[in-house]
Amino acid sequence: MVYQKTDKGGDMSSDTHAGSNVSLARRAWAIRRHALRMAEVQGQGYIGQALGVADVLATSYFHALTYDPKDPHWEGRDRFYLSIGHYAIALYAALIEAGILPENEIGTYGMDGSRMPMSGMAAYTPGMEITGGSLGHGLGIAVGAAFGLKRKKSAAFVYNMMSDGELGEGSTWEAVMAASSHQLDNLICIVDFNDQQADGPTTAALAKGDEAPKWAAFGWHAQEVDGNDLDALVQAFDTARDLPDPRPRVIVCKTQMCKGVPFLEEREITHFVRIEPSEWSRAIAHLDEQMPA
Structure with a gap:
């Protein structure tokens, strides 16, 4: 199945793997559920981030990206680069839902010999x-890939997902400047701004929350959206992809940690959310009660 943009901006696929007409809400729900099942295997994982970014990943894989799940290395694919290695559990969940990874490997998450280690490895x-x-480092790699694809005259896009904490890294801003200098209009950066990093709130460190104007000042087309609003995400992704200007594009997604599981949303949130053994099944049961059409 190849997901691709039609001339009219809609989506189509060459077959109906998992149902091409499944709603984005259902995809996001499934990504959350896959992630919870994986984290339950180890009794831990960056589940707060996975729940929070599920809507962004659903929009990426089931609205925006061109790819073939039967051939993950297909040359014509859009590239999706996960700069945030500890978000691997979230991306695995999306890859399972997309049919690139089999669902029956969920129970191997984090185990020796698994294809799903706890930190993402290509x-x-x-x-x-x-x-x-x-x-x-992710955005710098994405800049190089986008530059190379342009040299090859490829129509493929490079999507780079990074964290708000990475906005405090100098290498990020070097990549921002390089992308603008080379007019990489095939590069779309997605920033997950959940206001959490290892040593506290991101807004108490170097990124104060008003990020879009900074990127715009460096020559990027910048948008800021509610990262848990699927309609807003679809509009932002479409705008980024269809923009006629020769500029790189960024979408700053304000997400809520633990989104979709109310009893987790309501507790004090930190970078690493600790879940009690009995809470995994409770969280999955809640999702099952709220399954969208």
């Missing part, structure tokens, strides 16, 4: 384009 996982780890 050598292990189909559909994982880069190895994430030290933050602040």
Whole structure:
């Protein structure tokens, strides 16, 4: 199945794997559920981030990206680079829902020999384009890939998902300047702004929350949206992809940690959300009660 944009801006696919007409809300719900099931295997994981970014990933994989789940290395694919290696559980959930990874491997998450290690590594996982780890490197890699694709006259886009914490890395802003200088209009950066990093709120560090004007000042087309509003995300992704200007594009997505599981949303949120053993099944049961059409 190849998801691609039609001339009219809609989506189509070459077959109906998992149902091409499944709503984005249902896709986001499934991504959350896959992530919870994986985290339950280990009794831990960056589940707060996975729940929060599920809507962004659903929009990416089931509205915006061109790819073939049967051939993850297809040359004509859009590239999706996960700069945030510890968000791997979220991307695995999206890759499972997209049919790139099999659902029956959920129980292997984080195990020896698994294709789904706890931090994303490209050598292990189909559909994982880069190895994430030290933050602040993903956008630089994406800039190089976007530049190379333009030199090859490819129509493919490069999507780079990064965290708000990476906005405090100097390498990020070097990449921002390079992308603008080279007019990389095939590059779309997605910033997950959940206001959490390892040592506290992001807005208490270097990124104060007014990020779009900064990117615009460097020559990017910048948008800021509610990252848990699917309609707003679809509009933002379409605007970014269809923009006629020769500029790189960024979408700053304000997301809520633990989105979709109210009893987790309501507790004090930190970078690493700790879940009690009995709470995994409770969270999954809540999702099952709220399954969208």
